[in-house]
Structure formats: structure tokens, C-alpha cells
Amino acid sequence: MSIDDYRRQIIEITGRIIELIGERNELAKKIAEAKRLNNMPVDDFEAEERLIDSILKECNNKAVDEDTVLKILSVLMEDSKKVQREVLGSGASTKQRITPMAMASAAMELERSGKKLYRLDVGEPNFEPPPKVVEACCSAVTSFKTHYTQTRGVPELVKALSVYLKRRHGYDARLEQIVVTPGGRFAIFAALSSILKEGESVLLVEPNWPMYREAVEYLGCRPIVVHTELNTNWEPSVEQIEGKIKQHTKAIVLSYPCNPTGKIISRQKFGEIIELANKKHITILSDEIYNDYAYSDCPSILDYDADSFVLTSSFSKSWAMTGFRIGWAVSSPDIIGKMLKIASLMITSVPEFVQYAAIAALESEDVVKRNSERMKTRIDLAVDQLRKIRSLEFMKPDGGMYVFPKVRDGIKDASELAMKLLRERGVSITPGEAFGDYPDHFRISLGQSEDVITEGIRRIGELLR
Amino acid sequence: MSIDDYRRQIIEITGRIIELIGERNELAKKIAEAKRLNNMPVDDFEAEERLIDSILKECNNKAVDEDTVLKILSVLMEDSKKVQREVLGSGASTKQRITPMAMASAAMELERSGKKLYRLDVGEPNFEPPPKVVEACCSAVTSFKTHYTQTRGVPELVKALSVYLKRRHGYDARLEQIVVTPGGRFAIFAALSSILKEGESVLLVEPNWPMYREAVEYLGCRPIVVHTELNTNWEPSVEQIEGKIKQHTKAIVLSYPCNPTGKIISRQKFGEIIELANKKHITILSDEIYNDYAYSDCPSILDYDADSFVLTSSFSKSWAMTGFRIGWAVSSPDIIGKMLKIASLMITSVPEFVQYAAIAALESEDVVKRNSERMKTRIDLAVDQLRKIRSLEFMKPDGGMYVFPKVRDGIKDASELAMKLLRERGVSITPGEAFGDYPDHFRISLGQSEDVITEGIRRIGELLR
Numbered sequence: 001m002s003i004d005d006y007r008r009q010i011i012e013i014t015g016r017i018i019e020l021i022g023e024r025n026e027l028a029k030k031i032a033e034a035k036r037l038n039n040m041p042v043d044d045f046e047a048e049e050r051l052i053d054s055i056l057k058e059c060n061n062k063a064v065d066e067d068t069v070l071k072i073l074s075v076l077m078e079d080s081k082k083v084q085r086e087v088l089g090s091g092a093s094t095k096q097r098i099t100p101m102a103m104a105s106a107a108m109e110l111e112r113s114g115k116k117l118y119r120l121d122v123g124e125p126n127f128e129p130p131p132k133v134v135e136a137c138c139s140a141v142t143s144f145k146t147h148y149t150q151t152r153g154v155p156e157l158v159k160a161l162s163v164y165l166k167r168r169h170g171y172d173a174r175l176e177q178i179v180v181t182p183g184g185r186f187a188i189f190a191a192l193s194s195i196l197k198e199g200e201s202v203l204l205v206e207p208n209w210p211m212y213r214e215a216v217e218y219l220g221c222r223p224i225v226v227h228t229e230l231n232t233n234w235e236p237s238v239e240q241i242e243g244k245i246k247q248h249t250k251a252i253v254l255s256y257p258c259n260p261t262g263k264i265i266s267r268q269k270f271g272e273i274i275e276l277a278n279k280k281h282i283t284i285l286s287d288e289i290y291n292d293y294a295y296s297d298c299p300s301i302l303d304y305d306a307d308s309f310v311l312t313s314s315f316s317k318s319w320a321m322t323g324f325r326i327g328w329a330v331s332s333p334d335i336i337g338k339m340l341k342i343a344s345l346m347i348t349s350v351p352e353f354v355q356y357a358a359i360a361a362l363e364s365e366d367v368v369k370r371n372s373e374r375m376k377t378r379i380d381l382a383v384d385q386l387r388k389i390r391s392l393e394f395m396k397p398d399g400g401m402y403v404f405p406k407v408r409d410g411i412k413d414a415s416e417l418a419m420k421l422l423r424e425r426g427v428s429i430t431p432g433e434a435f436g437d438y439p440d441h442f443r444i445s446l447g448q449s450e451d452v453i454t455e456g457i458r459r460i461g462e463l464l465r
Numbered sequence: 466m467s468i469d470d471y472r473r474q475i476i477e478i479t480g481r482i483i484e485l486i487g488e489r490n491e492l493a494k495k496i497a498e499a500k501r502l503n504n505m506p507v508d509d510f511e512a513e514e515r516l517i518d519s520i521l522k523e524c525n526n527k528a529v530d531e532d533t534v535l536k537i538l539s540v541l542m543e544d545s546k547k548v549q550r551e552v553l554g555s556g557a558s559t560k561q562r563i564t565p566m567a568m569a570s571a572a573m574e575l576e577r578s579g580k581k582l583y584r585l586d587v588g589e590p591n592f593e594p595p596p597k598v599v600e601a602c603c604s605a606v607t608s609f610k611t612h613y614t615q616t617r618g619v620p621e622l623v624k625a626l627s628v629y630l631k632r633r634h635g636y637d638a639r640l641e642q643i644v645v646t647p648g649g650r651f652a653i654f655a656a657l658s659s660i661l662k663e664g665e666s667v668l669l670v671e672p673n674w675p676m677y678r679e680a681v682e683y684l685g686c687r688p689i690v691v692h693t694e695l696n697t698n699w700e701p702s703v704e705q706i707e708g709k710i711k712q713h714t715k716a717i718v719l720s721y722p723c724n725p726t727g728k729i730i731s732r733q734k735f736g737e738i739i740e741l742a743n744k745k746h747i748t749i750l751s752d753e754i755y756n757d758y759a760y761s762d763c764p765s766i767l768d769y770d771a772d773s774f775v776l777t778s779s780f781s782k783s784w785a786m787t788g789f790r791i792g793w794a795v796s797s798p799d800i801i802g803k804m805l806k807i808a809s810l811m812i813t814s815v816p817e818f819v820q821y822a823a824i825a826a827l828e829s830e831d832v833v834k835r836n837s838e839r840m841k842t843r844i845d846l847a848v849d850q851l852r853k854i855r856s857l858e859f860m861k862p863d864g865g866m867y868v869f870p871k872v873r874d875g876i877k878d879a880s881e882l883a884m885k886l887l888r889e890r891g892v893s894i895t896p897g898e899a900f901g902d903y904p905d906h907f908r909i910s911l912g913q914s915e916d917v918i919t920e921g922i923r924r925i926g927e928l929l930r
Contacts, residue, residue, distance in 0.1 A: 001495070006496045006499065007496070007515075007516075009492050010493070010545075011516055011519050013485050013489045014489065014541065017486065017489075017541075018520060018527065018537070019527070022528040023478055024478050027474050027475050028475070034468045034471065035468070038468070051475065054476050058483070059483055063491060064483055064544075065544065065547070068540060069483060075536045079529075079533045082530070101616075101809060122613075124612060134606050134607055137606045138603040141603055141606075142599055144593060146789060147787055150570075150573075151566075182812050189811045214810050215810060218807075218810060220663075322611070323612040323613060323818065324816055325814070344566060345650070345679050346650055346811070347647050347651055347812075348650055349788075350790065351790045351819060
């Protein structure tokens with residue numbers, strides 16, 4: 001047979017595949033009708049997992065790569081859900097979560113109209129960046145450090161980060177293990193994009209920062225939720241995590257101190273999770289951006305022997321350099337190599353003078369210490385005040401810059417509370433559903449001054465009384 | 466039938482789909498064997514297009530979305546090629562193009578070892594940024610413009626850009642039509658990611674900046690090449706473009722003045738391409754980063770009535786602000802909205818003080834004018850000198866900051882020439898294959914001083930003699 005004959009056969013088989021997808025969609029429509037009758041949602045994570053499981057099991061002996069199967073399943077499942085949504089109409093569309101950024105936009109809108117607000121939503125400390133940093137930034141711009149740099153970062157900064165990692169964590173990072181990024185977000189995105197292929201899944205311990213889920217979804221991958229609860233102190237159990245790991249799970253995201261709860265898990269628990277990850281060959285992405293705002297012993301991924309890991313962090317919180325947009329990642333040279341490709345495609349490099357500002361930050365440890373102490377004072381202050389509000393319960397944060405109270409006796413949706421607070425009392429908070437399935441929780445950020453925190457919480461108490 | 470019954474049927478059909486993919490892969494192996502015998506490459510763009518065409522035609526009547534079909538085909542074709550590469554071994558892997566950045570890295574390596582080089586590869590003008598910009602940047606950092614901003618950009622900059630667009634192009638851009646980005650690269654990436662879905666295709670007029678192709682491939686989409694030639698003055702024809710547009714084509718990238726050729730197409734041709742794009746419902750992405758380095762009449766997408774377009778640009782070249790990493794895009798509020806989501810996911814915002822520096826840039830038109838004049842001088846100088854080298858032929862650039870000569874009487878691979886030049890004469894250039902199928906061309910950048918250009922070209926002449 002000639003190539004053309006084979007190709008004709010390929011076209012014929014491909015046609016049959018598409019036909020079968022058509023048949024599949026007919027079934028999806030019937031499922032949608034049945035769901036309507038039974039008042040069931042379109043999204044059914046468990047049913048999807050059962051499908052993936054049974055197909056992967058079948059395929060283990062077959063001539064198709066697991067990678068390909070997962071990609072195909074990802075496309076097929078999306079298509080099925082689209083078909084079901086069409087049948088069920090607009091009511092069936094996935095509920096849009098309120099993001100912290102959406103909340104911030106609503107608040108900014110009001111502020112622009114002249115209203116004075118108590119901003120307990122902004123995840124940004126109101127501290128000033130270290131004087132040395134401001135100086136170094138200016139001096140670098142003035143001396144025309146205004147050029148493209150290596151995507152990894154200027155060698156001086158990469159070296160300085162490696163020295164910092166040694167001092168801060170006792171970790172010897174080779175320069176090939178480091179990349180400088182435009183903020184922690186980009187580090188996390190590039191890391192996930194380097195680790196994951198379409199259709200694969202990632203474990204997310206909720207509640208957590210919504211960015212992780214958004215990045216996973218942008219990449220066409222599946223977030224798998226490890227749900228934790230206030231009444232068990234936001235503690236994930238190793239068994240719970242193990243039970244959630246599927247054949248297609250490639251990573252788990254850990255971030256302690258946690259945004260929004262302030263939880264820090266124990267060194268032992270952290271170690272057990274790493275052991276499990278090693279056993280299951282999955283990568284740990286440890287986002288350690290709040291690591292300097294920790295008020296109990298806080299493990300770092302660098303303290304352990306993880307077979308595959310990425311640490312992401314940033315100058316934003318510890319050094320109050322949010323608006324400089326600079327962060328970093330530490331990983332294996334292999335993963336960092338992939339991250340460099342993505343960074344080189346999308347951004348070339350971080351602004352050169354910002355990189356010199358970051359070097360000065362690494363020489364300003366005193367400021368980090370002072371910021372950390374100030375944040376502790378704010379946590380103590382907020383906790384004292386929140387305890388006086390009878391209708392709230394919460395865990396005192398072990399670190400971070402947030403408190404995540406639950407409204408006792410249940411409210412259905414803290415989003416309504418948030419909008420009411422904003423409109424009637426001029427206080428902005430972030431509803432719990434931004435961070436996972438927590439409709440009766442909300443997040444208070446301690447980024448603003450003690451006065452703002454005090455008055456903001458007083459007003460929350462007033463409204464809840 | 467119950468939902469569970471339907472689900473069992475879905476699993477069964479999905480299993481058959483995977484089985485067919487297995488059969489398909491068996492055929493791919495046979496094709497690989499036949500290709501080995503006939504010494505044919507794995508990648509066969511035309512065969513892929515025939516497959517897509519015939520499947521899409523069949524599907525027009527069927528119960529499967531075109532979106533879904535294209536995604537499935539994209540996965541299947543990738544899988545087939547992987548299978549074929551496994552059969553054919555490492556020799557069959559796609560040839561890695563040399564990127565300008567790879568060339569720059571090799572050069573930087575040599576420089577660090579102490580070697581003095583004539584850098585004719587760097588796409589960065591050696592001009593200084595405007596004094597006002599440096600001042601504004603410092604003053605913004607010092608006054609603590611160091612916070613997160615709106616993802617779109619601070620309102621003052623967005624407003625200033627809108628005023629600039631009016632002044633520069635007579636275009637009235639609403640603020641919802643603008644987004645500030647960390648460089649032109651990010652603007653282009655976010656634009657393509659907003660326009661394209663997996664498996665769709667984009668027309669690229671080659672030679673061009675390799676970033677476009679890399680972004681399209683990262684997104685799982687198909688670049689379709691419109692090849693242009695020196696002997697027809699790098700002119701794409703409208704018929705040629707029309708012939709390349711497929712059902713799955715969603716965009717065409719134009720960038721004039723062209724990197725690397727310096728070509729500017731006529732206002733009329735530009736208009737005809739837009740008319741064609743409107744007729745075919747495809748989006749024009751016009752990258753106008755070299756627009757101020759134009760020495761013949763240079764059309765902008767804003768001069769026309771394109772139904773769907775994105776303009777991307779940057780402060781890097783006109784204002785010599787490469788290391789500030791700031792650019793912008795103008796499009797419909799709908800596309801800009803999608804771009805904002807991507808930017809908000811990956812980077813939050815451009816550094817606040819950098820945005821204030823950009824406002825100062827927009828007030829420094831005199832500097833742009835001076836830079837433009839200096840670049841013209843360099844083009845004239847380079848052209849004069851290159852004309853003396855008998856073995857080279859080229860088109861005198863209409864604009865931009867590069868010349869793209871062809872080595873007469875053919876060399877097989879300008880990469881070898883580039884390495885030889887670098888090692889033996891200390892001159893770095895970028896081989897033509899970085900920009901498309903141009904193995905006997907190379908790019909000279911005019912970013913460096915007149916002295917460097919003169920001596921660099923002299924050495925090229927020496928080697929070629």
C-alpha cells in the first residue's frame with residue numbers, strides 16, 4: 001500500500017471518530033434532559049473522574065499514549081458540558097466566583113466617586129519599600145540600566161538570590177535552578193505550564209488563592225480540590241490527599257502561611273505530604289510568598305528532599321514591593337529550563353533597573369523583620385476585635401496577612417454580606433467563595449493601617465449585630 | 466433509561482474512540498515506514514491540511530462543533546507525528562530554528578570570556594531613553610508609586626495613550642479599547658491567546674520575527690506561512706494570501722516595517738489585505754513596533770476600517786526603552802476584555818512607576834524624531850557599505866532597524882556563516898532561518914553605533930571575499 005492509501009484510511013478512521021463524538025453528544029443531550037428532571041448540575045466532577053478512570057484502565061494495554069488519552073478526554077468532556085449547557089439554557093452555566101480582584105474593582109469604583117472606604121480587601125501591605133530599594137532603583141535607571149537582560153535575570157541578582165536562599169533556608173541553589181519573574185503570579189503560571197500537559201490534574205488544598213485554579217483552568221487542566229474546614233483547624237490530612245491523587249495527577253499546590261486562613265501546617269505534616277508526593281511521582285509547587293509573615297514554625301519546601309518541586313516567591317509582601325512586579329522561582333534545572341522558554345516567549349525579562357532594586361531588597365533584611373513584626377501586631381489587634389463579635393468564629397492565623405472568619409448560624413452567601421458592608425458601611429471584604437466552597441466565610445486583609453483595621457472591624461460588628 | 470445507563474454508553478463510545486485512535490496510530494507507523502523508504506520528512510503541512518479539510522467538510526452537517534473538531538484534529542495530528550518520530554528515530558525530529566535570542570546568548574557568552582565583539586545581532590537601539598522618562602521614573606519610585614495598579618494600566622497612562630493615538634493616527638480610541646502590557650511580546654501573546662482556540666490557524670507573512678510562530682505554537686494552533694522573496698521585493702500578494710486562508714484561519718499577522726527585511730507594503734496593498742480579512746471574517750494583528758522608524762509612507766491598521774483587529778506596539782524601540790518592558794495594545798473592547806483576563810491572571814499589572822515613565826515618554830516626541838533620524842542615517846550607511854560586498858544582494862529597507870541580505874550564489878546555511886563570523890571575526894549576526902525558510906539570508910541589526918556597524922560590515926565583507 002502507498003502512503004496515499006494509508007492516508008485515505010486515516011481520513012476514514014478520523015471521520016468515524018468524529019461520528020462517534022456526534023453520537024456521544026446525542027447522549028450528552030439525553031443526560032442534560034435527565035439532569036433537568038432531577039435538578040442536577042451540569043458539572044459532575046465525580047462522574048468525570050469515573051469516565052477518565054475507566055478509559056485509562058482500558059488503555060493501559062493499548063497503543064495510545066496516556067498523554068493523548070487525557071487530552072482527548074479533556075476535549076470530549078468540555079464538549080459534552082457545552083452541549084448540556086445548551087440544552088439546559090443559561091441557568092446551567094457554571095457559577096462565576098467573585099475574585100478578590102473583582103471585589104477590589106467595585107471598591108475602587110466607589111472610591112473614585114469620592115466615597116471614603118475601609119479597605120479590608122486589598123492583599124497589599126501598606127508598608128513602604130525599603131529606602132535602599134528606592135535608591136537602587138533610581139540609581140539604576142539614571143545609570144541607564146534600561147536594557148533587555150537575560151531571561152533568567154541579571155547574573156548579579158541570580159547570584160544574590162542564591163546567597164539569600166543559602167542564608168534564609170540553608171539551601172545550596174545552583175544558578176540553573178533559579179529564574180527571576182515579573183511577580184509571583186508569573187512564576188506560578190510558568191511553573192504550572194512547565195509541569196502540566198492538557199487534561200492532567202493538580203491537587204489544590206482549599207481554601208486558597210484563586211489564582212492557582214485559574215491558571216490550571218487556563219492550561220486546560222483539572223483542579224482537584226482537597227477541602228479543609230475551620231472546625232478541623234484548616235488541617236488537610238495525608239489520607240485525604242492520597243485519596244484524591246489520580247493517575248493523571250501531576251502536581252499539588254501548597255501555600256503556607258495560607259491565604260486566606262493564615263494556617264501553617266506542621267513540619268511533620270509537610271514532610272509526610274512530600275513523602276507521599278515522592279511515592280506518587282508528583283511535583284510539589286510550594287508558593288512561599290507569605291513565608292516571612294509566619295508566627296509559628298513554618299516549613300519550606302527547601303528544608304526537605306522533594307524529588308520534584310518548584311518554590312515560588314516574590315518581593316511583593318516581605319519587602320512591600322507589590323508595584324515593582326518581581327518574584328522568583330527555584331526548581332530543578334529541567335523545570336527552570338522550561339519556565340525560561342515561557343518567560344522568554346512572553347516577557348523577555350523583568351525590567352533591568354527593577355532587578356537592581358531587588359538586589360538592594362535582599363540586602364534589607366532589617367525591613368523584612370520590621371514588616372513581619374508590624375504584621376504580627378495587626379493580626380493580634382484584629383483577632384482581639386473579631387473575638388468580640390459573637391456571630392463570628394475563626395482560627396487565629398499562624399501567619400500571613402489575613403483572617404478568614406465564618407459567620408456562625410450560617411449565612412447562605414457572604415457575597416451579599418460583602419455588598420451590603422460595602423454599600424451601607426463603606427467596608428470592603430472578600431467573600432469566602434473566592435477561595436473555594438466557603439459561602440459563609442469572608443476574608444479580612446490586614447494590609448491597611450491599624451486604624452483602618454480597627455474601624456473596619458467595628459463596622460462589620462455593627463452590621464452583624 | 467437512567468443517567469447511569471447513558472453514562473455507561475458514553476464510556477463505551479469513548480472507549481471505541483480511543484480504540485480508533487490506536488488503529489490510527491498503527492497506520493501512522495506504516496506511513497512512517499513508507500516515509501523512511503522515500504526519505505520524506507515527518508512534517509507534511511499539505512497532507513495535514515487535506516485531512517482537516519475533508520473532515521471539516523464532512524462535519525458541516527453533523528452534530529459536532531467545528532471548534533471541537535479542530536481541537537480533536539490538533540491532538541490526533543500531534544499524536545500521529547509523535548508516533549512517526551518514534552519509528553523514525555531522532556533524525557526525524559523537527560529542525561530547531563536558531564532564534565535571535567539563542568544567537569545573542571552565544572555572543573554574550575563570548576563577551577563574558579573577555580572577547581570584544583561587533584554585535585550586529587541585537588534588536589535593541591543603543592540610544593538613551595528620554596531624560597524626561599528617567600526623571601519621571603525616579604520621581605514616581607521616590608513618591609512611592611510602587612503599588613498594584615489596574616490591570617489595564619493607571620488611568621492617566623491609558624488616557625495619555627488615547628490622546629497619543631489621536632495625535633499620531635487621528636484615531637479616537639475609547640479607554641476600553643486600550644491595555645498596557647509588559648512589553649510588545651506580552652501584548653502579542655495575550656492578543657493571540659484571546660483570538661485563537663486550539664487547532665485554529667494564523668497566517669504569518671515570512672520572513673518575520675520568530676515570536677509570532679512561537680506564540681501560535683505554544684497555544685496549540687497552526688501557523689500558515691505566506692512566503693515572500695527578495696526578488697519580488699518582499700511583496701506578499703493578495704491572491705497568495707487569499708489562497709492560504711482556510712476555514713480554520715482566524716487571524717493574520719502583519720508587521721511593517723518588517724523585522725528583518727525593512728519592507729513596508731503600500732497603503733493600497735494594506736487596504737486590500739484588510740478588505741480580504743473583513744470578507745473572510747479574520748482578525749488582523751498589526752504589530753507596529755517599528756512604526757516610527759519608517760522612511761516611506763507607512764500605513765497603520767488604525768487608518769482603516771478593519772472589522773476585527775489588534776494593534777500592538779511598545780515603548781522599546783521608538784523611545785529606546787527596551788529595559789522598561791512596557792507596551793500596549795488597541796483593539797475592540799471585547800478582545801481587550803479577554804486580554805485583560807490573561808494579563809490579570811499572569812502579571813496583575815506593569816510596575817506602577819514604569820507606567821509613569823511611559824506617560825513622560827509620550828510627552829517626548831522630539832526624542833522619537835531624533836531617534837528616527839539617527840536610524841535613517843544608519844540604514845543609509847549600512848546600505849552604502851553592503852553594496853560594496855559583491856556576494857550580497859538585498860533590498861534597501863523602507864524602515865525598521867535591520868537589513869536582510871542574501872548571499873549570492875547560494876550558501877546552504879547562513880548558520881554556519883554566522884558561527885564562522887562570530888568565532889573568526891568577532892561579528893555576530895542572525896542567520897536567516899530564524900525568520901523563516903531563508904537559509905541563504907542573514908540579518909544585520911543597526912542597533913549599535915555607526916562605528917560598530919561600519920567595522921562589523923567591513924569584517925563580513927572580508928570573510929565573504
